[in-house]
Amino acid sequence: MKLYLKMMALHFSAAMSYKSSFLLMVLGQFLISFASFLAVHFIFMRFDDVSGFTYTDVLLCFSAVLMAYSISECFASGFKYFPSTLSTGAFDRMLLRPAEPLFWVFASKMEFSSVGRLFQALLIMGYAVVGAAVEWSFFKVTVYVLMILGGVCYFIGCYIVYAALCFYTTEGLEFINIFTDGGREFGKYPISIYGEGALKFFTFILPLACSQYYPLMYLLGRVKSPLMGLTPLVTICFLAPCVIFWQASLKHYHSTGS
Amino acid sequence: MKKYRLYFTLTLNHQLQYRAAVYAGVLTQFFWGLLQILLYHALYISNPAASPMTLEQLASYFWLQQAFMTLFMTWFLDQDILDMIATGNIAYELCRPIDLYNVWFVKSMSNRFSKALLRFFPILIAASLLPKPYKFLWTQPPLQLIFFSISLISGFLVVVAFTMLIYVLTMLTLSPIGLRIVALSLMEFLSGGIIPLPFLPDHIRRYVEWLPFASMQNTPFRIYSGHISGSGVFSAIGLQWFWLVILLLVGKVLMQMALRHAVVQGG
Numbered sequence: 001m002k003l004y005l006k007m008m009a010l011h012f013s014a015a016m017s018y019k020s021s022f023l024l025m026v027l028g029q030f031l032i033s034f035a036s037f038l039a040v041h042f043i044f045m046r047f048d049d050v051s052g053f054t055y056t057d058v059l060l061c062f063s064a065v066l067m068a069y070s071i072s073e074c075f076a077s078g079f080k081y082f083p084s085t086l087s088t089g090a091f092d093r094m095l096l097r098p099a100e101p102l103f104w105v106f107a108s109k110m111e112f113s114s115v116g117r118l119f120q121a122l123l124i125m126g127y128a129v130v131g132a133a134v135e136w137s138f139f140k141v142t143v144y145v146l147m148i149l150g151g152v153c154y155f156i157g158c159y160i161v162y163a164a165l166c167f168y169t170t171e172g173l174e175f176i177n178i179f180t181d182g183g184r185e186f187g188k189y190p191i192s193i194y195g196e197g198a199l200k201f202f203t204f205i206l207p208l209a210c211s212q213y214y215p216l217m218y219l220l221g222r223v224k225s226p227l228m229g230l231t232p233l234v235t236i237c238f239l240a241p242c243v244i245f246w247q248a249s250l251k252h253y254h255s256t257g258s
Numbered sequence: 259m260k261k262y263r264l265y266f267t268l269t270l271n272h273q274l275q276y277r278a279a280v281y282a283g284v285l286t287q288f289f290w291g292l293l294q295i296l297l298y299h300a301l302y303i304s305n306p307a308a309s310p311m312t313l314e315q316l317a318s319y320f321w322l323q324q325a326f327m328t329l330f331m332t333w334f335l336d337q338d339i340l341d342m343i344a345t346g347n348i349a350y351e352l353c354r355p356i357d358l359y360n361v362w363f364v365k366s367m368s369n370r371f372s373k374a375l376l377r378f379f380p381i382l383i384a385a386s387l388l389p390k391p392y393k394f395l396w397t398q399p400p401l402q403l404i405f406f407s408i409s410l411i412s413g414f415l416v417v418v419a420f421t422m423l424i425y426v427l428t429m430l431t432l433s434p435i436g437l438r439i440v441a442l443s444l445m446e447f448l449s450g451g452i453i454p455l456p457f458l459p460d461h462i463r464r465y466v467e468w469l470p471f472a473s474m475q476n477t478p479f480r481i482y483s484g485h486i487s488g489s490g491v492f493s494a495i496g497l498q499w500f501w502l503v504i505l506l507l508v509g510k511v512l513m514q515m516a517l518r519h520a521v522v523q524g525g
Contacts, residue, residue: 042453175285178286
């Protein structure tokens with residue numbers, strides 16, 4: 001952990017040495033996610049609700065997912081850029097170091113410009129938390145925090161699987177994007193609106209809905225069982241099979257030799 | 259002309275090498291399009307009267323968007339050209355007896371075109387096999403198809419002409435990342451890449467529809483789906499040509515200016 005903090009400080013000072021470029025990147029990230037928010041806003045100027053969810057309901061969901069995405073993008077971008085780590089041979093160096101390779105991949109890159117996105121998420125959250133029809137209690141706040149944590153685990157899990165698949169293919173599989181970027185874009189809305197099939201998929205195969213749709217239903221008081229509020233724990237557990245898959249795939253690794 | 263055709267086929271052949279990446283891309287885009295349609299389907303079901311487009315129109319809009327994405331995605335810039343500017347290799351290009359603007363135009367055109375060539379057919383075929391409200395409809399009146407093709411090509415040229423402006427501005431400023439991200443996210447939104455333009459509130463849409471961004475993917479896809487019809491088709495294509503001419507002229511003039519002040523970076 002201490003080592004991780006040290007790496008973090010290093011990455012931070014590296015990012016800070018190009019201040020204006022960094023600030024522009026932050027601004028850019030903010031604008032990109034702002035456009036995504038505007039889309040939701042304009043949609044709801046036309047439609048009062050989607051499958052029973054109002055504007056503030058959706059924003060509550062949107063803010064949790066966006067927050068989770070920006071946090072995981074900041075810390076797990078080492079996995080996102082893993083194909084190039086592999087093809088340049090930088091991964092060989094990581095294997096030689098003490099401590100887990102998984103740790104080194106985590107620490108290899110941090111994208112602080114996601115603060116732009118995070119800031120956007122905070123703004124939406126502020127609006128949604130005040131505006132949504134939720135009677136906040138200590139437990140409900142915990143559920144909301146769990147939603148974010150669950151989301152972070154979901155995205156990091158997907159990134160780890162993406163990187164682990166690179167051991168077999170060397171190249172990145174664009175298909176995983178549908179679960180990461182797609183999870184962010186389509187996860188703005190509660191998964192249930194995409195229909196039964198999508199909901200089942202995102203519950204039992206990739207548990208994104210567990211940190212999104214089910215706890216949201218609990219927050220909004222549509223389901224009473226507090227157990228529903230704790231479903232994000234499933235998403236947090238999802239991280240385990242991802243890490244196991246990574247460890248198993250690591251055995252498959254052949255250096256690219258360069 | 260022959261030189262440019264050579265450039266075109268060269269880039270095309272180069273791009274066609276990456277077939278595995280294409281299959282992965284097709285699969286991704288197919289599911290992306292499907293989710294997009296499911297989302298708008300849910301909106302439509304919630305309140306059919308509020309939707310400015312019918313389900314069939316939405317389905318063809320989004321399938322065409324995925325199929326021809328590489329022609330129209332505004333955030334996709336030619337890394338070769340950007341590297342050329344940053345590393346100073348642009349000097350070599352300048353030594354050649356060809357017009358830099360035209361070469362880059364052809365280069366980015368063929369780059370986008372080759373990507374689309376491999377992708378659009380499988381996506382549309384797969385999409386047409388889906389059940390009714392989600393499926394892509396091939397059967398449009400021939401006249402509509404002709405107008406769609408004209409508009410598709412014009413819109414494509416508008417996109418390329420616009421990205422040329424970004425390359426030229428990159429030459430002028432050399433610190434392009436921030437500017438680029440701001441410009442690109444704005445462009446994507448205003449061109450209808452995030453939500454179809456008819457879904458914007460009317461008082462905003464009225465102005466946005468006149469911008470060059472609306473002459474990109476918005477026009478051809480809405481002509482195909484029949485959302486723009488009758489005399490609207492002619493004025494929409496007219497507007498596309500107007501912007502194409504303006505963008506080409508501005509691009510060429512700016513390029514001349516940039517070349518006059520060109521500083522070749524490093525060696």
